[in-house]
Amino acid sequence: MSRCQCRCVGCQGLVRREERYRMDVHRPVELAVWGLPEPSRVRRPAGGTNNTTLILDDTHVLRIYQNLLPAEIAAEHRLLNELNQRGGLPFTVPAPRPTLDGRTVHDSMAIFPFVPGQRADESLESIELAAEALGVLDQALAEVAVELAPRDWRGSLEQIHPGVSDLEGACAELERRLGDGPGLRWFRESIGPAERLHAKLVRTLPVQIVHGDYSLWNVLVHEGRVSAVLDFEVAHLGLRLNDPVAAVTMATGLGISGAEERLAAFLRGYARSASLSAAEEEATPAMLRYKALYSVVWRIGRWRLGLSPIEEITERLADGLVLDKWLARSGWPGWAWAA
CATH class of the missing domain: 3.90.1200.10 (Aminoglycoside phosphotransferase (APH), C-terminal lobe)
Known part of the structure; x- marks a missing residue:
């Protein structure tokens, strides 16, 4: 595969994070940061090419971002929080779970409530x-x-x-x-x-x-x-x-x-x-x-x-x-x- 030769902060941050997470979906994740216990069951949903997503005990979803830097993830979460606070939608949009210290992003990861559906x-x-x-x-x-x-x-x-x-x-x-x-x-x-x-x-x-x-x-x-x-x-x-x-x-x-x-x-x-x-x-x-x-x-x-x-x-x-x-x-x- 080609490797990006760009030295900009965005590119190099994405490259370093991808190298850290590549194929390592079983690496230890500090779920206690979100006040969650270790899951007894972890599974991957079908599909998806841009990020790693894991379903934890069919109660929460862990997302490991590959394309965004932490500030960009936080910006996405602010939009999601606004949509959830406004309400009125006949379907769910993701609601990022805050960590114990009030953030929604930890080490380029986020937790969301599990929503049933195919x-x-x-x-x-x-x-x-x-x-x-x-x-x-x-x-x-x-x-x-x-x-x-x-x-x-x-x-x-x-x-x-x-x-x-x-x-x-x-x-x-x-x-x-x-x-x-x-x-x-x-x-x-x-x-x-x-x-x-x-x-x-x-x-x-x-x-x-x-x-x-x-x-x-x-x-x-x-x-x-x-x-x-x-x-x-x-x-x-x-x-x-x-x-x-x-x-x-x-x-x-x-x-x-x-x-x-x-x-x-x-x-x-x-x-x-x-x-x-x-x-x-x-x-x-x-x-x-x-x-x-x-x-x-x-x-x-x-x-x-x-x-x-x-x-x-x-x-x-x-x-x-x-x-x-x-x-x-x-x-x-x-x-x-x-x-």
Whole structure:
């Protein structure tokens, strides 16, 4: 794996922490810091690639962060505490348990109450439920003061991950490793136009705090309803459109076989709880492409820090190329298409 040569504090802190925690999920954890006894049963939930998560006795969840520094984790927790204090959501969002001295982060770890439920699957029913919950969540986030945004991602793609502050260098590095294939060419040639259009959109479209990673893996379903929305790790200040665009991409696999039914299910669910402006509708194809670029940048950053294999980048490049061809061939059908 590539190792990041950047000497910035963010990158080096992430590298050191990853080296400490890699594959070491059984290392001693001082649960007494949170006033908890040692668990009798520890298990891993299915899925997840960004952090290590362990379920303790089906009462608490231990999360070991790999992508954030302690100050960034604390910022995420302030947002979660605000959502929990406001109440009113028909599902749970994570509530970080304070340590005995009042902090919510200890050694880049956090404890949350366990919430029953299974990760939302790719069934049409689950997709529809998840999409409806997204509309509800984003309306709640719109009421939160923007000062509580853990980060501001209205700027360049080079803000997305601390391991990617030089997109030109990243492209050159990938070309040396992967060759100049169609996926990499799509990525390299799309960055400039996408950045310029995005800069215009953040000046004209609604901006608010958004979840930032709303996928089926981050939604729990229990007894026929959404019981929790998880993983606010990359919550940020950005376009309101970011969340539905990211979610519809991850839930439906736009451009691949079977996507049409999944897309219809998503749009039905989202329409029950939210609506977008005409300007956001018009900007959706461009933001779908921007989200595909964002996904590649995030995986490049993890690869550079040694947190992900390069194959994850090639997968995102292929996905982006498929999406781009689908948009060129079929076009975005519209958020009201399935109404």
